[in-house]
Amino acid sequence: MKDKVRVSDDKLADTQYTLGTVLMKLKRRDEAFEHFQDALELRKKRYGDEDLLVANVLGEMGSIYDSRREYQKALSCYNECLRVRQMHLGNVESVGDMFLKIGNIDQSLEDNESALENFSSALGIYKSVLGEESPGV
Numbered sequence: 339m340k341d342k343v344r345v346s347d348d349k350l351a352d353t354q355y356t357l358g359t360v361l362m363k364l365k366r367r368d369e370a371f372e373h374f375q376d377a378l379e380l381r382k383k384r385y386g387d388e389d390l391l392v393a394n395v396l397g398e399m400g401s402i403y404d405s406r407r408e409y410q411k412a413l414s415c416y417n418e419c420l421r422v423r424q425m426h427l428g429n430v431e432s433v434g435d436m437f438l439k440i441g442n443i444d445q446s447l448e449d450n451e452s453a454l455e456n457f458s459s460a461l462g463i464y465k466s467v468l469g470e471e472s473p474g475v
Contacts, residue, residue, distance in 0.1 A: 351380035355395060362398065371402045393422035400439065409443050416440050434463035 354377035361370035378395040385391060400415030420436040427433060441456030 347380050347384055351377045351384065351391075354380065355391075355398075358395075358398060362401070367402050367405060371399065374399050374402070387418075388422050388425065390422065390426050393419045393426075396422075397436065404439070404443060407446075409447055413440065413443055416443070429463045429466060431464070431467050434460040434467065437463065 354373045358370040358373035358377060361367070361373065374395050378392065378399065381389065381392045381395060396415040396419040400412045400419060403409070403412035403415060416436055416439050420433065420440065423430070423433050423436060437456045437460035441453045441460060444450070444453035444456055
């Protein structure tokens with residue numbers, strides 16, 4: 339019986355997350371945020387705080403906080419997402435993306451030293467992942 343509950347929780351969490359991403363595309367951020375909160379609660383309960391599925395939800399929630407200019411909350415989500423992604427994935431493009439988002443917030447907060455550090459980290463990752471000669475670098 340316990341496995342059936344977990345499968346249902348997984349499906350519910352995945353559906354909540356997917357609804358959130360669709361609502362984000364429709365620019366309905368407040369509704370999306372509610373679905374992401376529900377997905378986060380279910381995924382943390384099922385997988386713990388250090389799972390990539392949890393990190394993905396935190397990244398989406400960070401984007402909503404960022405759009406609301408709630409920068410400290412956005413930084414909290416982004417930094418936790420970054421930590422988990424680095425732990426599981428190492429330096430991949432999505433980790434560079436998190437450094438870039440954090441750097442953008444640092445710049446908005448006029449913390450230029452931190453912004454420089456985060457942008458440099460993003461660039462380093464992009465160069466290593468995409469290659470020095472890539473037009474995207």
